[in-house]
Amino acid sequence: MPEEIVETAEEAIVDTYMLASLWAWPLILLAVAIFVGWAVHALLWRALARMLRRSSWWRQAIGRARSPARLAIILLAVSVAVSASGLPMEFKGAVSRTISVIMIGLIGWTAILLTNLFTDRLMRGHRLETEDGEDNVHGRKVVTQVRVLRRTANILIFIIAAASVLLTFDGVRQYGVSLFASAGVAGLAVGFAARPVLANLIAGVQIALTQPIRLEDVVIVEGEWGWIEEIGATYVVVRIWDWRRMVVPLSYFIEKPFENWTREGTSIIGAVTWHVDYSVPVETLRAKLIEFVEASSLWDGQVAKMHMTDANEKTIVVRGIMSARNSIATWELRCEIREKLIAWLQAEYPQALPRFRAEISRSGAEEYREDLPDGARAPVS
Numbered sequence: 314m315p316e317e318i319v320e321t322a323e324e325a326i327v328d329t330y331m332l333a334s335l336w337a338w339p340l341i342l343l344a345v346a347i348f349v350g351w352a353v354h355a356l357l358w359r360a361l362a363r364m365l366r367r368s369s370w371w372r373q374a375i376g377r378a379r380s381p382a383r384l385a386i387i388l389l390a391v392s393v394a395v396s397a398s399g400l401p402m403e404f405k406g407a408v409s410r411t412i413s414v415i416m417i418g419l420i421g422w423t424a425i426l427l428t429n430l431f432t433d434r435l436m437r438g439h440r441l442e443t444e445d446g447e448d449n450v451h452g453r454k455v456v457t458q459v460r461v462l463r464r465t466a467n468i469l470i471f472i473i474a475a476a477s478v479l480l481t482f483d484g485v486r487q488y489g490v491s492l493f494a495s496a497g498v499a500g501l502a503v504g505f506a507a508r509p510v511l512a513n514l515i516a517g518v519q520i521a522l523t524q525p526i527r528l529e530d531v532v533i534v535e536g537e538w539g540w541i542e543e544i545g546a547t548y549v550v551v552r553i554w555d556w557r558r559m560v561v562p563l564s565y566f567i568e569k570p571f572e573n574w575t576r577e578g579t580s581i582i583g584a585v586t587w588h589v590d591y592s593v594p595v596e597t598l599r600a601k602l603i604e605f606v607e608a609s610s611l612w613d614g615q616v617a618k619m620h621m622t623d624a625n626e627k628t629i630v631v632r633g634i635m636s637a638r639n640s641i642a643t644w645e646l647r648c649e650i651r652e653k654l655i656a657w658l659q660a661e662y663p664q665a666l667p668r669f670r671a672e673i674s675r676s677g678a679e680e681y682r683e684d685l686p687d688g689a690r691a692p693v694s
Contacts, residue, residue: 382423537557583647591628595631
């Protein structure tokens with residue numbers, strides 16, 4: 314019995330030694346490969362930084378790509394070490410496939426980083442507002458175009474990278490080939506399911522190129538007045554005047570009508586309407602309106618007029634139009650002029666405010682008394 318225990322222990326020791334000897338050399342190769350890959354990356358990046366130190370673009374590009382490039386070089390070194398390790402083919406195949414998937418992800422990551430760097434440099438110097446606080450239409454145009462195209466490019470890069478990763482698996486590749494070959498119900502179902510995403514992507518490209526909207530444009534959407542706060546890959550965020558947020562699909566601004574108050578510029582004309590009595594001195598009212606508008610700091614010096622737009626059996630309707638540098642200033646100017654003109658009418662021409670007139674005929678009152686029944690009392694006139 315003790316001899317059997319000794320033999321079993323000896324066999325276990327031999328098995329452990331054989332297993333350790335089988336994996337020792339691959340593990341050593343793996344460690345050496347990681348160190349060599351890290352050292353090669355460090356030397357290569359130092360040389361590149363020295364060569365490209367005069368170019369800010371390339372210096373920033375190699376700075377953004379440094380981390381994914383380090384992983385890529387180390388993975389290449391590990392792939393070579395695994396091939397020379399003498400491990401079973403099944404293990405080599407699994408490692409090779411894993412490295413391929415990671416490499417595709419690193420390439421996509423690097424492409425997104427470089428795309429963001431390129432677009433950031435394009436947007437540099439373009440602000441939504443100038444230094445004096447005025448709206449910068451050209452800057453909003455460039456920033457909107459670059460941001461929308463960047464998001465679209467990032468999505469396409471991600472889709473291509475994800476599809477490349479899936480195609481590394483035989484089962485997925487065979488399914489894709491059969492789906493493409495059949496082009497039947499399954500293909501139609503996939504296309505129909507992807508239609509909203511594709512529609513919004515195409516709408517994003519259209520908006521970037523034609524620009525019916527830009528960042529900080531003043532728009533009226535679904536009866537709500539607000540600003541374009543964010544243009545995403547598939548949606549637009551509209552900041553309503555009362556701080557609410559309306560999220561609208563990108564395709565909405567291609568398929569449906571909406572109002573854009575800052576399409577060509579930020580200046581806009583506002584209107585104020587008053588109902589006044591027929592006795593009002595119209596020319597004096599017109600002169601006072603223009604005086605108030607010209608004295609306001611909100612007026613941009615372009616439009617200040619008054620028209621009589623209507624007259625009915627009770628009042629006349631006058632409308633004053635005035636312009637300001639943007640929609641907010643126009644709103645404030647309208648409120649200011651409305652308040653000042655009403656206060657001026659109350660102080661100078663109170664009889665010109667809207668009134669109801671009535672005429673009492675005495676002969677009509679006498680006829681009314683005669684028609685009353687006996688004992689009834691007529692109302693006091």
